[in-house]
Amino acid sequence: MSARIDRTLAALADPYRRRAVELLGQRPRSAGELAGELGLAAPAMSRHLRALKAGGLxxxxxxVFDARVRIYSLKDGATAELKQWLAETEALWTHQLAAFKAHVEGGGE
Known part of the structure; x- marks a missing residue:
């Protein structure tokens, strides 16, 4: 597994960060909007957003109207490598489980 996938999974390990990703999937938002919707204090939201940025998500x-405000959005293609890894892992497990089922149903011969 690559370091990028490790960072992505680490960023998604927290339920608040996963919910923030879901909200950002609907539309871009400010940190204040995200904090309000998640019921978090601003410093906590800031830490979660830093983790999501570090994870490349x-x-x-x-x-243009206010350089003090930051608007957060999902990064295009951020989960492409993770999706590929998941698809490959799913295919491996599907194959392994099918072989196990055939072995069990065949009486272990």
Whole structure:
């Protein structure tokens, strides 16, 4: 497994961060909006957003009207490598379980 997948999984390990990703999947939001919807204090939300950025899942931008505000959004293609790994792992398990089933149903011959 690559270091990128490790970082992505580490970022998604927290339920608040997974919920933030779900919310950002609907539309970009400010940290304050996310904190309000998740019921978190601003410093806690900031830590979660830093972890999501470090995991390569989100990016931020400044709206033209106010450079002090950061708007967070999901990063395009951020989960592509994770999705590929999951698909390969699923295929491996499907094959292994089918072989095990055939072995058990065949009487172990």
């Amino acid at each position: 989100v990016e931020d931008s400044h709206p």
